[in-house]
Amino acid sequence: GAGVSQSPSNKVTEKGKDVELRCDPISGHTALYWYRQSLGQGLEFLIYFQGNSAPDKSGLPSDRFSAERTGGSVSTLTIQRTQQEDSAVYLCASSLGRGNTGELFFGEGSRLTVL
Amino acid sequence: GENVEQHPSTLSVQEGDSAVIKCTYSDSASNYFPWYKQELGKRPQLIIDIRSNVGEKKDQRIAVTLNKTAKHFSLHITETQPEDSAVYFCAASGTGADGLTFGKGTHLIIQP
Numbered sequence: 201g202a203g204v205s206q207s208p209s210n211k212v213t214e215k216g217k218d219v220e221l222r223c224d225p226i227s228g229h230t231a232l233y234w235y236r237q238s239l240g241q242g243l244e245f246l247i248y249f250q251g252n253s254a255p256d257k258s259g260l261p262s263d264r265f266s267a268e269r270t271g272g273s274v275s276t277l278t279i280q281r282t283q284q285e286d287s288a289v290y291l292c293a294s295s296l297g298r299g300n301t302g303e304l305f306f307g308e309g310s311r312l313t314v315l
Numbered sequence: 316g317e318n319v320e321q322h323p324s325t326l327s328v329q330e331g332d333s334a335v336i337k338c339t340y341s342d343s344a345s346n347y348f349p350w351y352k353q354e355l356g357k358r359p360q361l362i363i364d365i366r367s368n369v370g371e372k373k374d375q376r377i378a379v380t381l382n383k384t385a386k387h388f389s390l391h392i393t394e395t396q397p398e399d400s401a402v403y404f405c406a407a408s409g410t411g412a413d414g415l416t417f418g419k420g421t422h423l424i425i426q427p
Contacts (some may be wrong), residue, residue, distance in 0.1 A: 301346075
């Protein structure tokens with residue numbers, strides 16, 4: 201596609217349920233990032249993939265969060281047993297090569313609301 | 316890991332005046348410093364970036380300066396216009412295993 205695509209754009213769930221957020225990066229981009237943006241806050245780094253591997257998972261807030269990337273393309277961020285503090289916009293970004301030396305292209309984000 | 320501090324959190328300037336946003340970083344190995352603009356309800360987009368081998372870069376009304384010794388960098392916007400109203404994020408590259416580390420953002424308000 202022309203840009204980074206994320207789905208769903210909005211998700212409302214009940215506390216304790218699991219959610220999956222999907223990111224489809226720009227074709228050919230090897231680096232993929234997940235960030236979290238709470239209301240009025242900055243961009244909190246969650247995880248980075250180079251190809252299918254994630255060199256550093258330490259940004260994930262708790263063991264309820266996990267992410268995978270298959271085929272060097274689509275990535276899924278899974279949040280298990282959601283809590284109200286998980287409510288935020290989850291942004292995915294991709295870049296050509298190593299993103300920390302070049303432009304990140306962001307998706308529109310997935311807005312998660314946990315009731 | 317890298318830590319980026321950004322100031323001010325909110326900046327209000329008169330249309331036509333200049334705006335300056337400052338960031339400091341902690342990891343001396345960082346070598347890439349981008350700035351992103353996020354308009355209300357939209358995705359962040361890169362507006363300018365600078366690498367550690369230069370001290371200043373300009374693109375029309377925006378410029379970025381970098382002082383590696385002091386570990387700080389700044390965004391300068393001249394002749395501000397209403398469409399400059401947005402949240403601006405600075406970032407630093409860190410040492411590579413993780414993503415860019417972003418500052419908490421500056422909400423720039425252009426007063427007519």
